[in-house]
Amino acid sequence: MLSVAGDLDHHTTPRLRAALDELTLAPGNGLVIDLSALKFCDSTGVSILIAAHQRAQEAGAALALAGLDPDLAHIFSIMGLDRLFSFYDTTEAALAALQ
Structure with a gap:
């Protein structure tokens, strides 16, 4: 599992x-990439x-991507990334899904 916090930019x-x-x-x-602290x-x-x-x-x-903020999830959805990635509310749910 990897965790991403703060900004993910250049x-x-x-x-x-x-x-x-x-x-x-x-x-x-x-x-699983934990995005719960991504801003x-x-x-x-x-x-x-x-x-x-x-x-x-x-x-x-x-x-699997986990914990994405609802606002960022909406942007990802607009870009069509919800068809590419599997999103889960929590890292636990993502880990369970990958078992």
Whole structure:
């Protein structure tokens, strides 16, 4: 599980990219990204989340996003990201879904 807090923008995405690069994803594995402390996400942040999804998909692993603020969830929905990602209210729910 990875947790993202504060802003996810062009200044902070390198840290998330580095954390994602350290993970080993394999078929049957799951990754939860906890966004419950995320306050702002720009297009660079969205791009890194999409890249994480693509990497998980290529590895045969599942990816779930948890705890997204309702306002950000609405924006993600407008962008159609609700068709790409699985969203869960809590990390516990996301972890359970990936079991």
